[in-house]
Amino acid sequence: MSLEFKNIVKRVDSETHIYATDLKIEDGGFNILLGTTLSGKTTLLHLMAGLDKPTSGELWFNGKNVTGVPAQKRNVSMVHQQFINYPNFTVFENIASPLRISRMPSPEINSRVQKVSELLKLTPLLQRNPSELSGGQQQRTALARALVKDADLVLLDEPLANLDFKLREELRDELPRIFGDRHCTVVYATSEPSEALLLGGHTATLHEGRVTQFGETSKIYRHPKDLQSAKVFSDPPINSAKIEKQGGTFTLNEAISWPVLEKHNTMRDGTYTVGIRPHHISTLAGSENMTSIKGKVVTTEFSGSESTVHFGVGDQTWVSQSRGIHPIEIGATTDFYLDISRCLYFDTNNELVSL
Amino acid sequence: MSKISLRGLRHSYLDNPANDADWALKSMDLDWRDGGAYALLGPSGCGKTTLLNIISGLVVPSEGQVLFGDQDVTKMPTDQRNIAQVFQFPVVYDTMTVYDNLAFPLRNRGFAEDDIDVRVRETAQTLDLEKTLFNRASGLTADSKQKISLGRGLIRPDVNAILFDEPLTVIDPHLKWVLRSKLKEIHRQVGSTMIYVTHDQTEALTFADKVVVIHDGTVVQIGTPIELFEKPKHTFVGHFIGSPGMNLLPCELNNGVPLFAGQVVETENGIHSPQECQNLEIGVRPEFVSLSESGIPVKVVNVSDTGPHRIVDTRHGDVRIKLLITEDESIPADNVHITFDPAHTQIYADGWLVSEASK
Amino acid sequence: MSRKTTNQKAWLFVLPVVVLVAFNALIPLMTVVNYSVQETFGNNVFFFEGVKWFEEVLHSERFHASLLRQLTFTSIILIIEIPLGVAIALTMPRKGPWVSVCLVLMALPLLIPWNVVGAMWNIFALPDIGLLGKTLNSMGFDYDYTQQPLSAWFTVILMDVWHWTSLVVLLAYAGVSSIPEAYYQAAKIDGASSWAIIRYIELPKMKRVLTIAILLRFMDSFMIYTEPFVLTGGGPGNTTTFLSIDLVKIALGQFDLGPAAAMSLIYFMIILLLCWLFYTLMMKDEEK
Secondary structure, eight states, X not given: OEEEXXXXXXXXXXXXXXXXXXXEEESSSEEEEEOOTTSSHHHHHHHHHTSSOOSEEEEEEXXXXXXXXXXXXXXXXXXXXXXXXXXXXXXXXXXXXXXXXXXXXHHHXXXXXXXXXXXXXXXXXXXXXXXXXXXXXXXXXXXXXHHHTTOSEEEEESTTTTSOHXXXXXXXXXXXXXXXXXXXXXXXXXXXXXXXXXXXXXXXXXXXXXXXXEEEHHHHXXXXXXXXXXXXXXXXXXXXXXXXXXXXXXXXXSSOEEEOOGGGTTSOSEEEXXXXXXXXXXXXXXXXXXXEEEEEEEEEEEOSSEEXXXXXXXXXXXXXXXXXXXXXXXXXXXXXXXXXXXXXXXXXXXXXXXX | OOOEEEEEEEEESSSSOOSGGGEEEEEEEEEEOTTOEEEEEOOTTSSHHHHHHHHXXXXXXXXXXXXXXXXXXXXXXXXXXXXXXXXXXXXXXXXXXXXXXXXXXXXXXXXXXXXXXXXXHHHHHHTTOGGGTTSBGGGSXXXXXXXXXXXXXXXXXXXXXXXXXXXXXXXXXXXHHHHHHHHHHHHHHHOOEEEEEESOHHHHHHHOSEEEEEETTEXXXXXXXXXXXXXXXXXXXXXXXXXXXXXXXXXEEETTEEEETTEEOOOSSOOOSGGGOSSEEEEEOXXXXXXXXXXXXXXXXXXXXXXXXXXXXXXXXXXXXXXXXXXXXXXXXXOEEEEEOGGGEEEEETTEEOOGXXX | OOOOOOOTTHHHHHHHHHHHHIIIIIHHHHHHHHHHTEEEOSTTOEEEOTTHHHHHHHXXXXXXXXXXXXXXXXXXXXXXXXXXXXXXXXXXXSSSTHHHHHHHHHHGGGGSOHHHHHHHHHHHTOTTTOHHHHHHHHTTOOOOXXXXXXXXXXXXXXXXXXXXXXXXXXXXXXXXXXXOHHHHHHHHHTTOOHHHHIIIIIHHHHHHHHHHHHHHHHHHHHTOOHHHHHHTXXXXXXXXXXXXXXXXXXXXXXXXXXXXXXXXXXXXXXXXHHHHHHHXXXXXXXXX
């Protein structure tokens, strides 16, 4: 199964919501759309579902052009951020509703609903009304309804965003198992980089209506194509600054510089932007590739397992994240250790310098 | 400014609460130090918002007292309490400019316009709202609106405490970091008591000096983020704080020595009196489990990436044990064993940490 | 976010309505346009007269007088009903068992047919036997709506307020009850007075429904016919002869089809113009 965007553009009046997009989504695993609010995630989902028609370009599904086909004829299902269930139906009837619409015989409906509610741990709740359920159970019901009709394409629009942190963790843990042995294409929109990483599969990073990169999730996290993709796929935000390469040294400012590693030798001298993720800057000295830089501590946050320190570098604030608890006085100037082997360098067009 | 104390507080939304389940808050005695940064952490429906609304005066408790310093304010209306509150969804006065929004609480209290102007500009600067000061508030982004809501609290010179009710819910992840560290910075500058309600442990632990964990209308534990992380008093805290939460393993006792999978597990606390030996569990956080050559044999079920590290999901029989490894660490193909860090392994009886006193 | 989709098939669904509107409105309207430019002496003999009737109507003092009466009436109605409706809506309970009681009581006047309302008030206000008329007179007011213009106006306005304020109340109530609780809580904390809460929270949030309420009340009161016709028949004299009553008098009483048709069209244009004006004025801020 595959879903393919061919040069799709979506404009509403004079505003462009989606710029020319080519994207080929393959079967298997999660396909994640990662981006902030208004980056175009929901528009893309609506185009896939057939709730919206592209201004130009074509949408192909399983080798067929489905551009103008409305949602009702596409065998898609969708789960939204808000918990959407029929309020006066029981959980059972809610799950069964898409099957009733397609006039499936009752015995088969029963067996299908039983099966899917077992998968989503809803069996004891089948006779309740949605108003008697917790948020997590309501969203499970919505998920069950999306799964029960065996859609070819399942679209999930930030399904966990309205749930409590722990419920989110629990359901996210189960999602890969729930979709594991189904033959459908799953597209999952989220604004949280950590969620994308945990779900794995493939990820498309979105920024202001453009897909900036698409590929295997952990690959594009570690090898972002350009600075924008790196920024979208980073939580806490990736630290970046302009630097100058001159011979064997990278210079950020008068105070901060570090040697060019062997693998970066092929880079030409000139101006670059360095990007370094917070967990590659530590408050503790470590391996050989660490270079120390001085920074003034702005704020500290301790989450028990991690220490997050916001510190000033030049006129910017950078973030460092290290494992364990390392109290540091606010306002003090201290050493931070940068793992320079993990630095990402972007050229003047903000594209990653490939090595 | 003064200390806020809750004495014997109970609250029910029903007129005649009959049983335990009818109480949204069950008996609470708490002191909030003046100038502290607190978080109220718990799942939805645990009573944390009720508690917040009692402090701000939006809800009058069924029983008990709220004291500001020595003054009983239990029945005092909100606007006389010198409390500011920021809500889950940003509240701005749509027809006003950002400036007028910020000035609103002062104008209501009859401040002089000159005074107001100085304070508005100061507050706008603290919150980086200077550029949009004369724009209509209704057209702004969610995070700016939330800053305005916060600004209306900060601007008042008399505020005892600023209360936050899940203020970052509608904010994009990358802005959450910015806003949260801004909040901490402001707390340091302004020095007023801040109470932050959330279900998100990361937010609670990173914001607060002291976290109050609430479960089912009761306070389960109060402590610094480090205490909650390293020494949860109850398995609920262990599970709720930390992502993933604490591993809980069934445990047997052999001559007072805890056993799991037939192996002796060294723990930080110990069992002495036999009456404690009810439903024993060993609690160990994924951060303190490591791969090793020998130890407890497990099967790796799944590995998921979080960026900085990976979560390894393993099973010993039916027991699920998760551990964290760095992004470089490799997992042996088979014959995987794990060990626990004894300094961070605790033993729980009936869900509660076996106290050190009995050691 | 509102994102439009284009779907040509949708026109099929609109078609029945278009056909219905054509029969209901467009065809009669065209007939009126036809009449408005012709003169007839009966026997279906028509002569083309151009814009003669329009000029005549626009220059007729009778038209000016009824237009002025109409505008005065509508203005008074809006000035009374809108604030009164908002005020009632704000004092109504937001939750509890009284909500439905209030809503039903509010909806009652709206369920009564126009001519029944007229007839009710006709009897209710009679100076000798009507409850209202008798009471007023026994309190020392010289009140007789069949004889005195002032009494007649008082009664017509009171009747309309009684009949239609409920509509404003229901719309305003819908607007108020959609305001999230957090707004009120925030306002309490900000130390806002009750007036400030109305001014900065409730009125802004009610703006859309109020726009609809004003438009509806404007159009209805501007076209009012049945109630004053049943109550006063346009009298005493011509003092409560509003535009529509006057129009019917000319068209059916005098059978002057041409001037009546021209007057209808001018009437129609005035309504359109004023509605557009109201709408743009009230929606102006919304665009920003």
